[in-house]
Amino acid sequence: MIEETRKKTFLGFDFSTQRLKAVVIGEDYIVKQEADVEFDNDLPEFRTFGGVVRGECGEVTAPPLLWVKALDMVLDKLIVAGVDFATIEALSGAAQQHGSVWWAKGSESKLGNLSPDEFLHTQLATGFVTNSPVWMDSSTSADCRALEEAVGGPEELANITGSRAYERFTGPQIRKMFRTKPRAYQAAERISLISSFACSLFLGRYAPIDLSDGSGMNLLDIHTKKWCEKALKACGDETLENKLGTPVPTSTILGNISPYFVQRYGFKSDCKVVAFTGDNCSALAGLRLRSGWVGLSLGTSDTLLLGLSAPAAPPAGHVLVGPTAEAPYMALLCFANGSLTRQNHRDRLVGASWDAFSELLRATVRGNMGYMGIYYDTAEIVPRAGPGQWVQEGSGRRAERPAKQFEARALLEGQALARRAHAEDMHFALDSSSRLIATGGASVNKELLQIFADVFNTPVYVLEQHANAALLGAAIRAAEVWSSEAGVKLSGSEPTLTPVATPYPDSEKIYTPMLTRYRQMIENIPKLQ
Incomplete structure (x- = not known):
């Protein structure tokens, strides 16, 4: 093996509204390969326009299986671009903020037992109970006002969670689901943000919500960095905290990559998966x-x-x-x-x-x-x-x-x-x-x-490195968290x-x-x- 192929690389993803993008950077943080999938053009069978499906009364959703199939496609495009997955030490990702993914019961078992001979999207076709409300949805005004009232008003909610109630935020979206589609709410084994959903695909189990993206939900107390009990009670029942899981710091290494990716694409078995986060949070990084x-x-x-x-x-x-x-x-x-x-x-x-x-x-x-x-x-x-x-x-x-x-x-x-x-x-x-x-x-x-x-x-x-700060931020976070954990200084760590x-x-x-x-x-x- 020549020296160049042994150099460390890092992989980042951005599950944005209209496309899925991927980038590989080297130890110097210089971009080596890129690939993307545009949802409307490359996946017309999902009938999206601008990456979403518009309903009545301000409802805007996206099918989570769209994002899964896009991942199958972008990984194949990375292979064509010449990516050697065996050199990737760590990966992370960004995603459009405020969208929620509702996993069906038994989906975590499916994630942990994927066959490397089949695509992800064929194995997770029944993994979700409903389409995902996304950040463009404006159908929850009544739920916003109810949430604010439950915690003592908009100023108090902003003081606790960092924002007054907004229609696109996940807390009001969960409340609406609990109120209008109780069977879907009860059927959900786990509620992820789009970022933690995407991370779950690589981890082979439900990934926790990270604190940074989680603080854009109107549910997290940004001071204690725990779920706000009043907000949880206003948006769901006693099962909501378990459905959300315990949030973790954004710089957390959640574990090694799922065996599925090792066997199908040749990733290293000890490739680290760093918590995914929201696109704006990733852009700051x-x-x-x-x-x-x-x-x-x-x-x-x-x-x-x-x-x-x-x-x-x-x-x-x-x-x-x-x-x-x-x-x-x-x-x-x-x-x-x-x-x-x-x-x-x-x-x-x-x-x-x-x-x-x-x-x-x-x-x-x-x-x-x-x-x-x-x-x-x-x-x-x-x-x-x-x-x-x-x-x-x-x-x-x-x-x-x-x-x-x-x-x-x-x-x-x-x-x-x-x-x-x-x-x-x-x-x-x-x-x-x-x-x-x-x-x-x-x-x-x-x-x-x-x-x-x-x-x-x-x-x-x-x-200088890249115009897409959120995408580059995903790869940089993978590199910097891995670097800190491994005690190895990378040449590109200075911007x-x-x-x-x-x-x-x-x-x-x-x-x-x-x-x-x-x-x-x-x-x-x-x-x-």
Whole structure:
């Protein structure tokens, strides 16, 4: 065997909404091979659109067998890509948050007795009692209000679990199942998150829910790191705690890989399975965020990931148990109006050209001559508000017909100001060691990143290794947990960051007053109840 084939590698998975992705990294954390399966196109027999099945009254689900069959396919694609599974020391994964998987009785026995001669999906075809509610489901408003009332109100629920009740969260979803489909609830031997379900496939038994993903359920006390008894009682019966199992730290090695994968694919028998977690939690690990750093994901929606040293009751957004020792807690702020809103107004102002939009920005100055704008093309999450557009002049009067260049900068500065203001509401403090780590499709836009650097008065960096922080984070967590357990330092353990934007010296002087104006503007915006 040549030396190259003996080098250690690590495997990560991302069970996202629309596809399953896999990546293999080396000891230097450089990507060696990748593969993916797109659910709609590659698995048309499940009749999904955008990876989900939409029902009535806001119900959105996905068949768990879809994800199992996708795993069969992606492993075969990794073989074609040249992956030598015998070199993989550890694996882990990420998954879309807030989805739940309802295992049928006897499924754990099936997981432990899989035949290597057959696909996973043929052996687990009867393993689930119902389709899985996913994060897009909005059918549990009544259950959210009931859960909040049971624990003493939305503020008390946020203080205990890190979030007020949200329709997509697993606690309200379980309550709805208990209330409307009691036979399915009783028939479930185990309730997994999508992350712990995926981990179970590799472990050959039910994997525990990890604390980081588990704290996005409205059921976990983020202070004691145990299930909240009041929340459990509000969402199910006395069997619910057993159905969920005992949560574990995200950095836990749960055991060796199932013999099925050793015999069918040639994995090492001692390949370690590290607890899987949610995609946002995995992205924080992938960005290698430290306390005081900000992960800035610029996608269809924009997401801020903040490493925190202690939990705080969030007025908006969420506080989760952190996936790494460097950030024992993490704050998550999701802004619905992100890149799609930026693109819509680019099209309106200059047509389908970012270069032309950048020309507008270069025709303005930082601070935008006092013009400020808030643009919600869709209902906003942080703060909760309906669609609308509000633009002011420096005097505070409504700007009736601002020039295109002022609108362009007002849009981007307004978004950046919102991100900073709501981060500060989570008790996040910037200092000389702070930095923004940008990822996502819009992270290639230098003008946008410069605006974020100025508004936050903090340098912006991009991570060189991979654009998908959640996927890379899964492989990195596998490597780092294995490294810590084995006492072996890996050459890629220090992140490779590239600086892309540095704030101007007078940025704080310009934007601190604008933060105050932003807070005043949102006070007068109609709120969604």
